[in-house]
Amino acid sequence: MSKTFTAGDVAEHKDAANGMYIIVDSTVYDVTNFIDEHPGGSKILKRVAGKDASKQFWKYHNEGVLKKYAAKLKVGSVGTGGEKAKL
Template sequence: MSKQFDAAEIKEHKSAESAWVVVDGSVYDVTEFLEDHPGGSKILLKNCGKDSSDAFWNYHSEKVLKNVAEEYKIGELKPGAKL
């Protein structure tokens, strides 16, 4: 069973020191990926600490989620949590 995070905890991680995003209920710690993100760290940081599903799907495919993001996955958003 993966770790579950509540909305308040997700919202705390929106800086270059600790950057988390949520895509379709999965939580990703992208702190180590900030400098490698092809679109730059600024756009990634803009979407940290919240549900970034819409922004993610506007620019990425399922392939990116499986091949790149999977290594950064740290858990799931708790059921019923609202961001």
């Protein structure tokens, strides 16, 4: 079941102890267990954990990457309360 998060909720998930979540186009992904598998290395995921990583994601990835990993990593979406995550 998909959960609705606020940007503040996601911001609390910025390290391994609390889980590492990122936002891409209003969808929240848990990258905690993916960090060591990320082909671009763990550093970038650690840098954007807890934030909206849409800009960085689309700079280096295409729609196929989301299709490949979304089912495994998606945990919810950001609600429509008008709050945006700050980079």
